[in-house]
Amino acid sequence: MQQPWHTLTVDAIRTRLGGDDGGLTDVEAAARLSRDGYNELPQADTLSPWQILVAQFSNVLILILLVAVALSAALGEVLESVVILIIVLFAIGLGFAQEYRAERAMEALRRMAAPRARVIRGGREQALPARELVPGDLILLAVGDRVPADARLCEAANLQANEAALTGESVPVTKQVEPLPDTELGVGDRVNLVYSGTDIVSGRGRGIVVGTGLGSEFGRVTDLLAGVEQQPTPLQRNLDRLGRVLALAAGVVVALIVVLGLLRGEPLLEMILFGIALAVAVVPEALPAVVTVSLAIGVQRLVKRHALVRRLPTVETLGSTSVICSDKTGTLTRDEMTLRAIWADGVITTVSGSGYAPEGELRDPAELPGQRALVEELLRAATLCSDARLDADDSGWTLLGDPTEGALVVAAAKAGLHKEALEQQAPRIDEIPFSSERKRMTTLHRCDGETVAHAKGAVEEILQTCGRIRTRRGTEPLTDAGRDAIDRAAEALAQQALRVLAIASKAGVTDRDDAETDMVLLGLVGMIDPPRREARAAIANCARAGIRPIMITGDHPETARAIAGELGILRHGRVLVGRDLRAMSQEQLDAVVADIEVYARVSPADKLRVVKAWQRRGHVCAMTGDGVNDAPALKRADIGVAMGITGTDVSREAADMTLTDDNFASIVGAVEEGRGIFANIKKYLMYLLSSNIGEIGLMAAATLAGLPLPLSAVQLLYVNLATDGLPALALGLDPPEPDLMQRPPRDPESGIFTPPVVALMLVGGLWSAGVNVVLFVHALNSGQALGLAPEAVLARAMTMTFVALVLIQFFKAYNFRSDRHSVLMRPFANRWLNLAIAWELALLLAILHVPFLAEAFGAWRLAPGDWLLVLAAAVSIVPVLEATKWFLRRAVSVETQRPGG
Ligand code: ATP
Numbered sequence: 049m050q051q052p053w054h055t056l057t058v059d060a061i062r063t064r065l066g067g068d069d070g071g072l073t074d075v076e077a078a079a080r081l082s083r084d085g086y087n088e089l090p091q092a093d094t095l096s097p098w099q100i101l102v103a104q105f106s107n108v109l110i111l112i113l114l115v116a117v118a119l120s121a122a123l124g125e126v127l128e129s130v131v132i133l134i135i136v137l138f139a140i141g142l143g144f145a146q147e148y149r150a151e152r153a154m155e156a157l158r159r160m161a162a163p164r165a166r167v168i169r170g171g172r173e174q175a176l177p178a179r180e181l182v183p184g185d186l187i188l189l190a191v192g193d194r195v196p197a198d199a200r201l202c203e204a205a206n207l208q209a210n211e212a213a214l215t216g217e218s219v220p221v222t223k224q225v226e227p228l229p230d231t232e233l234g235v236g237d238r239v240n241l242v243y244s245g246t247d248i249v250s251g252r253g254r255g256i257v258v259g260t261g262l263g264s265e266f267g268r269v270t271d272l273l274a275g276v277e278q279q280p281t282p283l284q285r286n287l288d289r290l291g292r293v294l295a296l297a298a299g300v301v302v303a304l305i306v307v308l309g310l311l312r313g314e315p316l317l318e319m320i321l322f323g324i325a326l327a328v329a330v331v332p333e334a335l336p337a338v339v340t341v342s343l344a345i346g347v348q349r350l351v352k353r354h355a356l357v358r359r360l361p362t363v364e365t366l367g368s369t370s371v372i373c374s375d376k377t378g379t380l381t382r383d384e385m386t387l388r389a390i391w392a393d394g395v396i397t398t399v400s401g402s403g404y405a406p407e408g409e410l411r412d413p414a415e416l417p418g419q420r421a422l423v424e425e426l427l428r429a430a431t432l433c434s435d436a437r438l439d440a441d442d443s444g445w446t447l448l449g450d451p452t453e454g455a456l457v458v459a460a461a462k463a464g465l466h467k468e469a470l471e472q473q474a475p476r477i478d479e480i481p482f483s484s485e486r487k488r489m490t491t492l493h494r495c496d497g498e499t500v501a502h503a504k505g506a507v508e509e510i511l512q513t514c515g516r517i518r519t520r521r522g523t524e525p526l527t528d529a530g531r532d533a534i535d536r537a538a539e540a541l542a543q544q545a546l547r548v549l550a551i552a553s554k555a556g557v558t559d560r561d562d563a564e565t566d567m568v569l570l571g572l573v574g575m576i577d578p579p580r581r582e583a584r585a586a587i588a589n590c591a592r593a594g595i596r597p598i599m600i601t602g603d604h605p606e607t608a609r610a611i612a613g614e615l616g617i618l619r620h621g622r623v624l625v626g627r628d629l630r631a632m633s634q635e636q637l638d639a640v641v642a643d644i645e646v647y648a649r650v651s652p653a654d655k656l657r658v659v660k661a662w663q664r665r666g667h668v669c670a671m672t673g674d675g676v677n678d679a680p681a682l683k684r685a686d687i688g689v690a691m692g693i694t695g696t697d698v699s700r701e702a703a704d705m706t707l708t709d710d711n712f713a714s715i716v717g718a719v720e721e722g723r724g725i726f727a728n729i730k731k732y733l734m735y736l737l738s739s740n741i742g743e744i745g746l747m748a749a750a751t752l753a754g755l756p757l758p759l760s761a762v763q764l765l766y767v768n769l770a771t772d773g774l775p776a777l778a779l780g781l782d783p784p785e786p787d788l789m790q791r792p793p794r795d796p797e798s799g800i801f802t803p804p805v806v807a808l809m810l811v812g813g814l815w816s817a818g819v820n821v822v823l824f825v826h827a828l829n830s831g832q833a834l835g836l837a838p839e840a841v842l843a844r845a846m847t848m849t850f851v852a853l854v855l856i857q858f859f860k861a862y863n864f865r866s867d868r869h870s871v872l873m874r875p876f877a878n879r880w881l882n883l884a885i886a887w888e889l890a891l892l893l894a895i896l897h898v899p900f901l902a903e904a905f906g907a908w909r910l911a912p913g914d915w916l917l918v919l920a921a922a923v924s925i926v927p928v929l930e931a932t933k934w935f936l937r938r939a940v941s942v943e944t945q946r947p948g949g
Contacts (some may be wrong), residue, residue, distance in 0.1 A: 053258045054228045054238040058202040061256050070171030071186035076133050077169055080182035087181040087197050087244075087260035089267055095292035100147050104140045109328055113139070116324045116761070123317055131762050131904040139769045146777070150344030157356060157910045159349060163697060165196035168254075185257040191481070191579045193248045198264040201225050201240050201256030204710050206251030206481065211236060211845060213245050214266060220249045235265055247698045249676055251481070283364050283729070284339050286799055291331075292935075298330040301744055305751045309790040312754075318761075325761035330744040339729055342780050346725035354709040355718040356692070363703040365686050366722025368796040369667045371662045372715055373655070373685075376601035376608060377547075378694055379672055379712045380615060381577040385455035386431025388546060391537050392422040392571035393519040399459050404445040406437060406461030419518035425518065426570040427460040429553045432468050432474060433491045433502040438467070452547065455575045456504070474500065478560060484602050484675055485651045488513075490563050501554045501563035506649070507538040507572065507604070510550035515566040523568055538572055542606030545614065546574030558945045567874075570694045581616050582713035589716050594792035596667075597712075598645060600655055605648035612646045621645035629654050637661045652677035659685045668796055670715060672707075673699050689715055723794070730800050731779040735864045739772050739857055741813025746853070756842055758849045760906055766895075767853055774888060775861040778880035782865055786874075792865045804867045804936045811932045812863070815925055816856045824849045827914075840908070847896075847908040854892055855922035858885050863929040868937055870930060 051846055053061065066072065072080070094151075104110060113136045121129040165178040166188040173188065178196035181187065187199055195209065201223055208220040215236040224239050235243070240329030242248070242255055245266035249306035261267055306323040310316065343360040350357055377383050388396040395416060401408020412419055436449030436457050447454035457467050480487035488505020503510060511534065517526045524530075538548045552567040590597045599612045605623050612618035621642075626649040629637065634657060641661040647654070652675055659681050662669040671685035674695040679702035682688030690703035691710040700706050707714045743764065750758045759767070827848045861881060863871045876882055895901045896909070910918065 052231055052233075052238075053200045054233060054240050055231055055320065056200070057227050058200070058225065061200050061202075061258070065184035065256060065258070067184045067186060067256065069168075069186075071168035072182070072184050073170050077180075077185065078181050080184065081180060084182055084263075085261060086179045086904055087264075088179045089261060095151050097148060100151060101140075101144055102145070104143050107143070109331075110136060110140060112324055112328060113765075114763075116321055116328075119317060119321050119324075120761075124784075127900075127904045128762055129628060131901075131940060132765060135762075135765050135769050139773070142773050142777070146341045149348075150341045153344045153348035157351065157358070161198060163194060166190075166193075170593055181260055183257050183258050183260060183263075187255055187257060188252070189242065189248050189255060190252040191248055191250050192698050194701065195242045195244055195246050195699035196249065197244045197257045198259030198266075199242050199257050201242060201253050201255045204240075204251065205253060205479070205853040207242075207248065207253040208250045209242055209246050210249045211243060211246040213247075214243050214269070218622065223251075223253065228618065247676070247701075249698075250483075260637050269753070282361065284360075287339055287482070287733075290801075291574065295331045298327065298740075298744060299749055302327045302330070303745055308751050309757070321760045322757065322764075324341040325764040326744070326747060329764050330740045338732060338776075338780075340727060342729045342732065345780070346721065349725070350705075350718055350721050353717040353721055354707055354714040355721075356706045356708060357704065357718075359704065362687060363722055363725055365668060365796070366705075367724075367726040368668045368720050368794045369670050369687055369719045369722070370667045370793040371596045371598060372590065372712075372719075373600050373658060373662075373669065373671045374712050374715070375613060375672045375674065376599050376603060378674075378691065378710050379578060379580075379707075380583045380599065380617075381579050381611065383451050383549065383577060383694070383710075385451040385577050387455045387459035387573055387575045389541060389574040390423050390426060390459070390571060391541065391574070392419065392426055393517075393792045394533070394537075395419055397423050399462065401458075401462060404447045404454060406438065406445070406458050409460045410459075410463055416520060422518060422571065424465065425553075426462055426551050426573070427456070427463055427465055428470055429502040429570055430456040430504050430549075430551045430573065431460040431465060432470055432476070432493060433489060433504045433551075434467075451577075452549070452575070456549075457574070480560060484677065485653075487602060487649075492557060492560065492563055498555060499557040501557045501567070503552045503564065503567060504549050504604075507534065507548055507550045508649075510552050510567075510569065511535075513564045514552050514568045514569040517569045518571070526569060534569070534572065538604065539606050540901070541572065541574035542604040543567060543610055544574070545607060545610035547607055548604055549573050549575075577610060580711060580713070582711060584615055585614070585715040586713035589720075589789055591616075593716075593719070593789040595716070595719065596642075596645075597657075598647070600647045600650055600658065600671075602650060603648060605646075606648050608648040623648055626650035626654055629657070634660065638664050651679065655681035656684055668793065670719075672712075672715070673703070675699060678702075720784070720789050723788050726800075727785065727788065727796065728780050730781050730805060730867065731782055731864050732776050733800060734805055734812075734867065735779055735861055736772060736776050738764075738809040738812040738816075738860060738864070739768075741810065742816030742853070742856065745813060745817025746824075746849070749817060749821045750824065753821070755821075755824065755828070758820065758844065758846060759853070762905055763846065763850045766905070767850070767857065772857060774884035775858070775881060778878060778884040779861060779864065781880045782878045785866055785869065802867075804933075807936060808864070808867055808929065808932055812860055812925065812929055813930045815851070816860070819856070819921045820849050820853055821926055823852055823917065826917070843906055844908040844910070844914070848905075848907065848914055851892065851896070851910070852918045852921045854888070855918065856925050858888065859922060859925050860929070861885065864928065866933075868933060870933065871926060 053705055117129045117133045120132060163178040164175050165181055166173060166175055168186040181197045187923055202225060204223045204225050207223040209223060210220050212218045217236055221239060223242065228238060228240060242263040242268060298632050302323050305326065306319050309319045343363045346363045347357050374380055387399045394414055395414055397410050397412040399410050410423060434453035434456055436447060436453035438457055439446050439448055474493040476491050477494050478492040488503055488509040490501055490503040493500050511531060514526055515521050517530055541548045543624040550572050551570045553570055554563060555569045557563045573592055587597050597617050599608060599916060601608050605625050605632040609618060609623050623646040624644045629650060637657055638661045655671060659669050659671050668686045670687035670689055671681050672689040673682045674691045676696055676698045678699050682690060682699060682702040687705055688703035690706045692706045692708040693710045746758055824845050827845035828841060831844050865878060895905050896907050
């Protein structure tokens, strides 16, 4: 029996697993990977192509159709049964193709959303997919990380983990490095181990991987990876319900038609076959599946717009987003900080240069004696109190770490103060890390035999810790007048859209608690973070689309105001400061939330209240976040948006969507895509249901009128499965309507069947049924007048009706590309639809003119006069739908002119 990991010293672990401070070598890691396998749990829900294909046969529709094939063969109609079989295969192929695409889309997503881990191998730090970790790997952990594998800690600085996912205990566990002698400790008590699937909530550390994949504690308790969650979306649930109601209604009508046919003396088996065809034609059994496929394909399109979505309902919600609350730094701005100004003892030194290259100079206008020394002391303190590092490679200077700190390190280098050299003189011995709540950071250093503290952070926070100020004359007490002057200086810098930080130091520190009291203020720095170019356009887009963009930032209110003004976010509303927000009750906030366009100096906890307030006003709210403490707000938001580059694993786990480029414009792009996807599902459904209404309406009317059946089983199946299929699919890929982002967001309550959609669907379906009945009757009469034999009369009339029905479907497909715009607006913009229709037309001509097919479909060779009549009947659907849209447009514009909203 091996000693448990927690009882061993780090050295003993190294002996057992190999590796040193430089980690494993790449060769060793590769060998272990092939020996131990990937660090992952078996996937719950990946379908192989075979499974997808087999699943097609469990579809009731397909089974019924196969019965129809057998039935017609039994009736001796071999040709008919072959044709039905071909139609069935066509339906299977179509279903397979769609589901296969959807499945691949979801799988690609799973791969992209796969977690990464920071690991040291061969002495080099690298970011790898977490699945490639092997036992013995040396991993790095920092606040916000999800632990990628079980690891024995060899370094822990204020390291705490939330292990609720594993132990159910939600209080964070403080970690240590020392071995624990008790061999019987429970999972939660082995505090020198961190476990796969748990979250680092503070501090940082290093660990040696001891368990991966199924060998981890998490792997032992859950043997399946949750993967991409799949639950029915609201739309799918609605359609499921609707589908069942329609199926029932259709069943009644089909039964009626069959019974009436039998009463009229039609043969039983043929009526059953016909009943099957009719049922298949009218029962919209595929409704929820259609939505799944469209949403899944939408997910794929979102990826191209830099948005990863994990669950299908998100795609649906995106389209109705009405408020986007966004962080400032990095999302609306570029997060490329450059120090521009240094304020020390009332004098401003400007800093030139751009980017991270330490090239540029510091200039103060007055060149006062002693000023340069003040500025250098400030830069020295700021650099020592930073974790960021500069790196030079072939492509120039790059920054490792937080850009705010990077700006300080670069500015110091411009003054000839290099971080590595400073750190050698004053090595860091302890730190109180930065957090968005504290808004400041303090480090302790050993320098000339004493302990010195350096702090940097938000001006108000640092001022609170200061009792003295450094001036050209030396150190002086900080008076109230002095504090006011500093506030005004900070405000003046912030008004120029600069991020302002205060810097302070203290010598002779006794311990951590002592560090942040009675510090000496060294001065202020102002750094510029230019707005992202695309953000302005995206915000203008929001305004046109009826979406409210809101800025939420930890930054100074004046900085926030200046940048929000520049971007066009701050228009008629106001700026609210976190302190005032916290003083309000939720009811008070609900009352004013619509007026507030910028929140400044807020903490992550405040974001939750903002989301709630908007939601209580009936809005669908998107909220961005990157830190551990943003998780509750991300979870609560209708669309929680995490950052793919700078965000923490914890925030990504809590979010519905992750931006791969951290860019505000991508949120707006995703909303647009969401609207487009929803609109296409609407087009698709409108088309399919309207077609079904047309088909069953025709059959029911003919039966009730005592006419012969206007379509044969084969014809009906063909129209439904072959003709409707491809154009419907093509509608699902329709390009967005040009005014998609010039309408207000969809009311999430209104669902897909809005009055215009229902009106168009009914009008299209009923007109198609009516025209075809009239055409059928006319064809019967004119056939008799021509003196044709009775079977020929019927065959001709059925062929005319069949062709007219198919053509009406084609016209409808183009008309239903929009529920408000004329069909004449960019009629052929959908390439897929054009191709689908061209293919279907070719098939139709083949059915009519290829002798073997003509026989199977009972097709009559139509005379030119018949063709004219058929075309006229089919085209008539266009003006009818146009007129309906015209009325609907008028009705809607009258409605939107009403005051209020
Ligand atoms: P956003 O929410 O828009 O991303 P932010 O990045 O400005 O805003 P925080 O990162 O919470 O928000 O920063 C809040 C404040 O804390 C900043 O305005 C700055 O004064 C201070 N600050 C930021 N980074 C650091 C840091 N590394 N060390 C010390 N103080 C910092």
